[in-house]
Amino acid sequence: LLHPQCILCPSMRIPFLTAIWGALVFTAGSQCPPTTEWIDPDTPASACTMTDVRGNQLELVFSDEFNVDGRSFQDGDDPVWTSIIGFPGTNSQINAYTDQKDYTYTKGGYLRLKVTADGAKVEYDKSGSWVTDTRTYQTPMMQGFNKFCFTEGVVQLSAEFPGRGNQPGLWPAFWLFGNLGRATVLTTTEKLWPWSYNHCPEPANEEANQHPREQQRINKCMGAAETEPYGLWPNQGRGAIEIDIIETMPGMVKFDYGA
Numbered sequence: 001l002l003h004p005q006c007i008l009c010p011s012m013r014i015p016f017l018t019a020i021w022g023a024l025v026f027t028a029g030s031q032c033p034p035t036t037e038w039i040d041p042d043t044p045a046s047a048c049t050m051t052d053v054r055g056n057q058l059e060l061v062f063s064d065e066f067n068v069d070g071r072s073f074q075d076g077d078d079p080v081w082t083s084i085i086g087f088p089g090t091n092s093q094i095n096a097y098t099d100q101k102d103y104t105y106t107k108g109g110y111l112r113l114k115v116t117a118d119g120a121k122v123e124y125d126k127s128g129s130w131v132t133d134t135r136t137y138q139t140p141m142m143q144g145f146n147k148f149c150f151t152e153g154v155v156q157l158s159a160e161f162p163g164r165g166n167q168p169g170l171w172p173a174f175w176l177f178g179n180l181g182r183a184t185v186l187t188t189t190e191k192l193w194p195w196s197y198n199h200c201p202e203p204a205n206e207e208a209n210q211h212p213r214e215q216q217r218i219n220k221c222m223g224a225a226e227t228e229p230y231g232l233w234p235n236q237g238r239g240a241i242e243i244d245i246i247e248t249m250p251g252m253v254k255f256d257y258g259a
Contacts, residue, residue, distance in 0.1 A: 195239025
């Protein structure tokens with residue numbers, strides 16, 4: 001899990017009722033690679049290369065057209081995506097994640113993600129007492145954690161969002177997450193997300209820089225004695241960064257972000 005380079009893995013969250021198709025990732029290269037398990041054979045040859053805004057030639061390294069009907073994304077069923085289960089504890093979410101096949105499936109050339117108002121309940125032991133957690137909605141979340149990862153490149157996707165533009169409550173997204181943590185597993189992201197800071201400030205400037213020695217688990221102030229046991233380079237700040245390719249929160253609320 002701990003590796004000297006920044007690695008990004010794709011994730012899709014909550015409802016695209018008719019969703020992602022043609023998810024493409026390009027990285028720098030000189031020619032189109034041969035067909036591999038990472039490149040969908042249905043991807044047209046015209047998508048094998050592209051030129052970025054700096055004029056660099058990029059080659060396709062991953063694609064998924066979702067053209068095959070009936071794919072299952074339960075744990076272990078798909079080489080790229082996993083539909084997770086769980087009761088998320090952040091952002092005041094009132095949903096539970098489900099991996100049931102009728103919530104995440106392919107049909108008619110689309111990946112389709114479904115949301116329902118079917119409640120979900122879980123009971124678990126907390127400090128010797130049984131606790132019940134109930135959620136109002138069931139939704140899917142697909143991750144590519146530790147399956148397909150890359151260090152840099154260009155990402156393209158096509159998606160249709162659910163509901164009306166003025167209908168609140170939904171939060172569809174497609175995003176990348178640093179491989180040092182796993183989204184929704186809070187013990188892996190504490191003091192790692194969303195750091196991308198690589199500076200060791202003087203003690204007098206600690207507060208102005210959000211106290212990286214205390215708040216950033218892997219910070220630039222750490223020397224070789226602290227990093228070598230984990231195979232990390234010394235004096236390099238790292239974290240589980242989040243890059244949102246697209247993230248929408250529809251509704252009628254207008255946010256005031258100030259001047």
